[in-house]
């Protein structure tokens with residue numbers, strides 16, 4: 001494939017017009033350094049990119065947030081208030097004799113989910129058995145898994161919290177407000193959960209809220225009174241879990257953390273990217289979305305924005321610098337959903353594009369001397 | 374650059390030195406006093422004690438466990454202090470950065486993270502690479518995974534187990550092998566809630582005793598220098614000293630390290646059915662020189678327990694302070710994170726505190742008992758200076774004892790123990806003994822050729838103050854701490870072992886991963902490309 005347009009060749013644009021990388025980095029450094037309270041957001045990056053971004057936010061005494069923080073924090077809120085039972089998809093694959101799938105759209109959040117959980121195959125550890133699969137609240141026609149007989153508990157999105165609450169109640173032998181017929185169906189499911197050897201509930205925080213996750217985990221806690229039951233969370237998009245872990249070891253806190261007072265402070269409301277921009281508290285932003293060029297969530301920012309994204313994602317307004325896609329165009333460490341651990345992704349299509357960390361280093365190298373390093 | 378420290382009291386048990394003298398180092402190494410050369414830099418350390426950099430053999434400082442604890446307890450590590458120096462993230466509360474800074478200020482220069490699940494080794498190494506100044510290493514956790522248990526069950530040769538251990542140490546870049554509640558973590562997945570030395574792991578027909586013994590033998594056969602690092606069954610339970618004694622009896626005369634033994638020093642006397650059995654335990658340790666122990670001292674503080682003994686952690690959930698926790702059933706492994714608070718007014722906590730000190734004072738040989746709080750399980754590592762002061766002063770212990778519930782004092786021997794540790798014994802326990810336990814040749818002593826990791830403390834009557842703020846710390850010959858403050862940030866190395874093994878095991882393991890997980894085993898390996906360029910490894914030699 002031969003690219004002919006200069007536009008397409010360029011790694012950087014300003015208001016849609018191609019500029020040299022050198023000018024772009026220079027410009028980006030000026031914008032960020034001039035700001036009183038710059039925001040480093042998006043953070044759709046690998047671990048090295050996240051490390052560079054968080055150090056940059058600290059150096060500039062700004063704040064940082066991840067584009068899928070809402071989803072990470074949904075689970076984290078439950079962890080902080082009540083605690084959580086979790087396992088890895090691979091432990092579920094080899095051991096789980098029952099899978100409780102919760103909510104719709106799971107394959108959207110994790111396309112390889114059913115291949116990884118191997119629900120159509122027998123368990124390997126703790127005894128060889130067929131698996132039982134119960135899906136609460138799938139969309140119409142969604143509850144189809146090849147080679148698996150899926151039992152469903154219907155619930156619309158609006159009904160899901162009530163159905164989960166009722167299921168939890170029945171597991172604990174408590175009454176529900178549902179009809180006798182609906183309760184009977186839940187009782188059968190509750191019995192199945194209680195008789196599982198090693199059951200797992202699978203959910204994506206992106207599709208639920210904290211109350212639902214808390215209900216689910218409350219039920220899991222009760223189930224562990226007599227059997228083993230745990231959870232498989234599906235993490236947020238654009239490297240959310242890896243960035244969360246990196247943020248935790250670097251600052252002690254998850255994203256939505258600010259350094260305005262010279263030390264890290266975490267506040268899920270105060271340091272939310274969209275609010276910071278729309279309220280005018282942040283006066284410049286670095287938006288990083290290296291995986292897929294997802295645009296920022298804010299409406300009409302009238303602050304200068306520097307965007308790091310894949311070549312196709314050039315913005316019409318503001319400064320854009322193309323970076324490689326982590327694990328695709330360059331070797332990158334990220335949190336892998338399939339192993340629930342940090343892994344190295346080797347570049348499948350190496351490209352002459354900077355990594356997120358390199359782009360940030362190039363910007364930082366152009367700050368004037370008076371900024372502490 | 375030639376540096377001389379002069380006039381200090383050098384305490385270097387490995388070389389039998391305990392007196393005033395000069396110490397020379399150059400290019401990161403300690404050298405013999407040079408003849409006819411003038412030092413480039415000299416430090417007058419008159420009135421100071423000079424020791425090798427301290428080595429912490431067991432402290433949970435990196436990886437999924439401690440990171441989960443950070444996320445579980447945002448309230449536990451409120452950040453503090455506006456930036457004092459122009460150093461990135463020097464103000465974060467409980468970060469990798471703080472870990473290096475705080476250890477260095479106490480004169481620690483090497484710290485071992487003791488519990489990393491093989492599949493999460495990369496995460497642990499990423500954190501270790503982020504910790505400044507100190508050298509570090511990690512233990513890889515084996516003894517509950519199907520591959521090994523099946524090999525034991527099926528009577529495979531010890532050679533193949535040795536190869537498996539070699540391959541796992543290589544893939545995880547570890548310095549040794551830890552085993553946690555052998556077989557019990559797997560049993561917990563099969564809904565077993567209590568698992569003792571002679572209980573059988575379901576599906577494998579092996580008792581915990583058999584699993585740890587076979588693993589212990591295999592670790593010896595790998596020729597790595599660190600013996601099996603064992604977290605025994607029944608941690609924390611009344612009467613569990615019986616388990617500890619039986620484990621020592623089962624140790625086959627082979628080297629074995631028992632982790633945080635304070636948590637196993639409990640009898641069943643008194644009206645609460647909970648008492649210190651430290652005296653009985655210490656006697657056993659004294660009589661079995663093949664066994665080493667670290668204490669896991671409890672101090673009265675808010676802490677968080679981080680343990681791969683997920684069964685124990687699950688059972689601890691109802692008593693959590695505050696009541697919450699993370700229970701993780703990992704790949705062939707486990708992890709539980711449960712917050713707790715040790716209170717001086719709590720009978721059980723006070724017995725735990727006393728039992729730990731009894732062990733320190735009743736084990737005769739400081740080469741056999743190691744200084745730990747099992748950070749953060751017994752206490753944060755920042756309490757070390759206070760613990761050292763307790764070991765060095767019977768009066769200080771008496772002051773603490775005066776605050777304990779009366780019924781506690783009847784169930785411990787602590788008030789009767791007047792032993793006070795000398796500097797020489799402290800240096801033995803925190804420098805010479807760790808050197809031997811991990812087989813370090815280049816540290817834990819101040820002889821010529823050793824790395825110039827040096828801690829200098831100003832002599833004070835307040836021993837806690839003395840050890841809290843080292844007057845000088847040199848790391849590889851660089852001055853990194855002055856008067857208790859880090860003055861210069863360096864990057865340390867990660868220490869690992871690389872025993873020889875038959876690479877044929879790699880094919881078998883590849884096949885095993887492919888069949889079980891449908892994933893390449895390489896996905897779980899720690900590779901250079903995954904780590905920052907600043908991550909530097911150094912090899913600890915094996916027995917020849």
Ligand SMILES: [Zn+2]
Nearest residue numbers: 431487633747
């Ligand atoms: Zn430990």
